[in-house]
Amino acid sequence: MAVEPILELRDVHTSYGAIKALKGVSLTVRPGEIVTIIGANGAGKSTTLMAICGIIGLQQGEIYYNGEPIHGQDADLLPPKGLCQVPEGRRIFPRLTVEENLEMGAFFRRDTKAIQQDMAHVFDLFPVLEDRRTQKGGTLSGGEQQMLAIGRALMSRPKLLLLDEPSLGLAPMIVQKIFEIIATINQDGTTILLVEQNANIALQSAQRGYVLETGRITMEDDARKLLDNPRIREAYLGEV
Amino acid sequence: MLWLLGLLWPLMGIHADGTLSFGKAFTVWLYVLAGTIVIVALVILHKQGLLTWAGAPLKMLRAPAAATTARIPTWIWIAIAAAAAFVFPQFADRYGQDVAINVLVYVCLGLGLNIVVGLAGMLDLGYIAFYGVGAYTYALLSVYYQLSFWLSLPVAACTACIAGCIIGYPTLRMRGDYLAIVTLGFGEIVRIILNNWMQLTNGPNGVLGIKAPGLYLPDWSGGFSFEHLYLKKLHYLYYVILLLAIFTILAVRRLNISRIGRAWEAIREDETAAELMGVNTYLLKLLAYAMGAIFAGLAGAFFAARMRFVSPESFTFLESATVLAMVVLGGMGSIPGIILGALALIVLPEMFREFELYRMLCLGGAMVLMMLFRPGGFITAKRLGRRSEDKEG
Numbered sequence: 001m002a003v004e005p006i007l008e009l010r011d012v013h014t015s016y017g018a019i020k021a022l023k024g025v026s027l028t029v030r031p032g033e034i035v036t037i038i039g040a041n042g043a044g045k046s047t048t049l050m051a052i053c054g055i056i057g058l059q060q061g062e063i064y065y066n067g068e069p070i071h072g073q074d075a076d077l078l079p080p081k082g083l084c085q086v087p088e089g090r091r092i093f094p095r096l097t098v099e100e101n102l103e104m105g106a107f108f109r110r111d112t113k114a115i116q117q118d119m120a121h122v123f124d125l126f127p128v129l130e131d132r133r134t135q136k137g138g139t140l141s142g143g144e145q146q147m148l149a150i151g152r153a154l155m156s157r158p159k160l161l162l163l164d165e166p167s168l169g170l171a172p173m174i175v176q177k178i179f180e181i182i183a184t185i186n187q188d189g190t191t192i193l194l195v196e197q198n199a200n201i202a203l204q205s206a207q208r209g210y211v212l213e214t215g216r217i218t219m220e221d222d223a224r225k226l227l228d229n230p231r232i233r234e235a236y237l238g239e240v
Numbered sequence: 241m242l243w244l245l246g247l248l249w250p251l252m253g254i255h256a257d258g259t260l261s262f263g264k265a266f267t268v269w270l271y272v273l274a275g276t277i278v279i280v281a282l283v284i285l286h287k288q289g290l291l292t293w294a295g296a297p298l299k300m301l302r303a304p305a306a307a308t309t310a311r312i313p314t315w316i317w318i319a320i321a322a323a324a325a326f327v328f329p330q331f332a333d334r335y336g337q338d339v340a341i342n343v344l345v346y347v348c349l350g351l352g353l354n355i356v357v358g359l360a361g362m363l364d365l366g367y368i369a370f371y372g373v374g375a376y377t378y379a380l381l382s383v384y385y386q387l388s389f390w391l392s393l394p395v396a397a398c399t400a401c402i403a404g405c406i407i408g409y410p411t412l413r414m415r416g417d418y419l420a421i422v423t424l425g426f427g428e429i430v431r432i433i434l435n436n437w438m439q440l441t442n443g444p445n446g447v448l449g450i451k452a453p454g455l456y457l458p459d460w461s462g463g464f465s466f467e468h469l470y471l472k473k474l475h476y477l478y479y480v481i482l483l484l485a486i487f488t489i490l491a492v493r494r495l496n497i498s499r500i501g502r503a504w505e506a507i508r509e510d511e512t513a514a515e516l517m518g519v520n521t522y523l524l525k526l527l528a529y530a531m532g533a534i535f536a537g538l539a540g541a542f543f544a545a546r547m548r549f550v551s552p553e554s555f556t557f558l559e560s561a562t563v564l565a566m567v568v569l570g571g572m573g574s575i576p577g578i579i580l581g582a583l584a585l586i587v588l589p590e591m592f593r594e595f596e597l598y599r600m601l602c603l604g605g606a607m608v609l610m611m612l613f614r615p616g617g618f619i620t621a622k623r624l625g626r627r628s629e630d631k632e633g
Contacts, residue, residue, distance in 0.1 A: 053516055079518035087516060093509035104506050107499070108518040156518065 004067060006031045006160050006191050007052070007083075012061035012071075014051050021047045023215040024061070029160065029193050034186050036194040036202040036223065038236055039212035045195040046088050048212070049162045052193075053078060053085050065160070080108045082159030088195075089168060090149040094138030098129055101137050101148055105155030115155070122151040125181055143174035150181070160191045167198045179205050199236035203227045211236075325482060329475035337474045339590050341546065344481040345539050346582040350566045351492045351575065352535030357564065358572035359501060360528035361508025363420040365560055366407070366427025370400040370533040372434060372555035374540025379447040379550045380440070389453035389545050393538060400537025401530045403430070408529030412522060415511070427560055434552040446551025453480055453545050477546050484542055488535050489575060495531065496575075504528055569610055571617025580618045 007029040014022045022044045029035045039045050050056045052063055054075035063071040065083055078084075084105075093101050102122060106115045123130035126147040132140060137148060146166055153161060163182065167175040179201055186192050196202035203209050203223040211219035211232065219226065226232050329337050349371060356364045377396040381387040387395075407426045411419050434441050441447060452470045471477055495501050503524050506514035515521050544550045562585060570581020589599050610617075 055512060055515060074520070074522075075515045076518050076520040079516070085516050087513060091510050091513040091516075093506055093513065095509055096505060100502070104502065104514070104517050104519075107503065107506075152517070 003030045005029060005064075006066055007193065008064040009048070009052070010062045010064075012048070012051055012063065013059040014047055014056050015059055021056075021215055022051065025212070025215070025217055027210050027217060027220070029191060031159075031191050032186075032189070033208060034182070034192045034194060034206040036196055036206035036209045037212050038196055038199040038202055038209060038226075040236075041197070042214075043212045044215045045197075045212055046164055049085055049087075049164050049193070049195055052162060053083070076108075079156045079158075082157065083162070084153045084156045084158040084160075085162040086149045086153045086164060086166065088164040090142075090145045092137040092140075092145050092148050092152065095136055097134050097136055098140070098148060099133045101152050102129075102155050105152035108156070118155055118157065122154055125154075125184065126151055143170050143178070146170060146174075146178060147181075150178070150185075154185065154190075158190055160193065161185065163192060163194045165195060165197060167196060167201065175201060199232070200227075203232075322486075329478045334474060337478050339587060341474070341478055341481050343582050343586045344478075344485045345543060346563065346566060346586055347485050347579050348481075348488045348535055348539035348542075349563045350570065350578040350582050351488050352532045352539070353563050354567050354573065354575075354578055355492065355495065355504070355535075356528050356532040357567055358574075359496070359504040359508065360525060361504075362411075362525065362528065363416070363423070364529075364532070365420050365424040365557070365564070366430070367423075367532070367536060367563055368555045368557075368559040369407075369427040369430035370403055370536035371540040371543065371559070372430055372552070373403045373533075374400045374537030375544040375550045375554070376434060376441060376447070376540075377537070378541035379450045379544045382450045382544075383447055386451070389451065389541070393541050396541035397534045397537045400533040400540065403537075404529040404531075404533025405526060408526045412525055424557065424560075427555075427557060431552050431555050434555070441552075444552060446549055446553075447544075448549055450544050450548045450550070452548060453477070481542055481546075484538055488538070489579075492535075493575060496573075500524065500527065565607060569607060569617055571619045574617065574619045577617050577619035584618070 005028040007027075009025055009027050012022050012025045013020070025044070025048055027035070027037070037045050037048060047056060051058060052070075054070065054073055054077075058071050061071070062069060065078075065081065070078065070081075070083075093104060096104065099119070102119055103115070106118065109115055123133075128144055129147060129151055132144065137145065140148060146168075150163070150166070166178050166182065170178070175198070182192060182194070183205060194202055194206060203226050206223040209219075209221065209223045209226045210217050211226070219229075219232070221229070227237075328340055332340065349367070352370075353364065353367045356362050356367070374396040377399045378389065378392040381392045381395060382389070407423065411422050414422060435444055437443070452472045453476075455469050455471055455476075471480060503514065503519045506517065506519055507521055507524060511521055543554070547554075566581035566585050567578055568581075569584065570579070571577025585603075589603065592599060592602070
């Protein structure tokens with residue numbers, strides 16, 4: 001392992017009240033990769049991302065970003081460091097316009113010119129957003145909202161992008177399109193940690209994968225090998 | 241309609257001396273019934289398109305009227321409104337000036353509350369507490385230390401701001417209903433403290449002998465000197481509060497279009513998402529409370545200076561509810577809307593003084609209707625600032 005990991009979780013524990021959500025999650029993401037975490041409902045996938053972003057506090061364990069400990073840090077300090085999340089269920093700002101939503105993504109930045117360039121870049125990736133730039137976020141369709149959420153995160157110029165269930169509630173065609181764009185973003189140099197229930201498409205687009213079951217990492221391998229693993233095929237890809 | 245009769249009769253049919261009557265309740269009910277039938281008939285006719293002939297000339301009038309109003313730039317409207325506000329006391333009598341001062345006080349309060357409720361989206365039911373803190377700050381400074389109004393204004397703003405932070409700090413983790421209840425409790429705590437701290441506030445008897453705002457005027461009679469003048473006359477006071485209101489409007493507008501305003505809106509829309517975008521939600525929510533409290537504190541100091549008497553009775557929950565009603569009725573987040581809301585909720589009850597008994601009933605009914613038909617308020621908030629619509633349009 002020559003390359004320094006961009007993100008490293010060491011034995012992370014969290015809980016919601018008395019209920020333990022993560023019981024010792026360790027994983028690494030190296031620069032330039034697409035890494036995916038797959039798992040069933042309630043396995044702790046979203047909790048893992050929220051813990052990385054500092055929304056949920058840790059009970060135990062450490063999180064390092066670019067070699068720097070970020071556990072216990074305030075959530076709002078992370079986007080300026082290049083760590084940004086596209087939360088589950090999009091969570092765009094419904095009563096702000098598309099353009100204002102994108103501007104919010106660049107909230108901590110003050111380089112107006114570069115922000116305009118980045119917005120043009122987002123509109124290149126998602127032409128439909130440019131057509132809807134004055135429309136309120138809440139009036140967009142599900143797929144458009146997902147694009148807006150990704151675009152908003154891109155406005156912060158992330159080095160590491162956390163994506164939580166980008167396929168949630170979307171038509172297969174749109175899912176295909178979103179994953180093509182995720183691949184493009186990755187080729188442009190952004191590392192991606194992808195959380196998905198749709199294991200098939202997630203493992204196809206990722207290089208490595210982790211399997212999360214009831215708060216524990218139970219498997220870790222190349223995405224290809226996980227796709228061929230009979231146990232994974234049975235549990236997550238719906239094959240008997 | 242029968243339930244209305246059932247509702248009306250106990251109100252109007254049972255008398256204090258123990259007798260019962262049916263006649264009066266029945267007549268009122270008949271009027272309501274007749275009115276309802278007429279309205280329902282009109283609605284049915286309208287749905288079947290039989291009333292278009294009546295609406296057509298109105299529509300023809302409306303289109304050019306809208307075009308002309310749209311052609312006049314906004315600043316002319318603002319200038320007209322400002323000029324009208326400025327010359328108002330010259331034409332109004334004492335009573336009119338009194339009502340106008342009231343309206344302006346509530347404009348300040350409404351705009352301040354709008355920061356907390358309209359922008360940051362936190363329901364505050366104890367907002368009047370900050371008004372009370374501001375009022376008592378000036379009252380006590382004036383009575384004990386003879387501090388002048390102008391010097392006390394920033395102090396009142398500061399104490400209200402501190403009170404805002406005190407209430408803001410423990411409530412930062414709360415959302416929605418829980419927050420509303422805690423703020424409600426805080427409002428009551430402040431009122432009860434004012435009521436019971438006899439040594440300092442003189443309790444329910446209130447604080448007497450507060451000085452009016454003063455002004456130093458140059459005096460040339462017999463050499464050059466400054467004459468100190470207390471602004472006791474109502475129209476002087478009117479200009480003082482007008483100044484404060486204009487200051488509030490300008491400040492709130494600046495906040496609205498700033499990065500801070502945008503961040504508040506993001507917090508209102510989705511707090512977690514805002515945090516993920518790098519917004520320090522903790523600090524900004526506290527700031528929203530503090531800013532809202534500052535404007536209430538300024539208005540409170542003026543209130544004390546005008547009345548020259550304060551007592552805890554002026555700061556009850558009903559006042560908080562009234563201010564909140566203005567914000568919601570006028571249109572959350574919209575400055576002209578809130579001004580209109582304050583105007584409506586102060587002036588209309590004054591105009592209908594004869595119907596004293598039914599005032600609250602009408603007010604309640606009007607609010608229910610407003611929320612049903614215009615949930616955005618009189619003037620729905622227009623997006624402020626450098627926006628894409630402006631660039632293209």
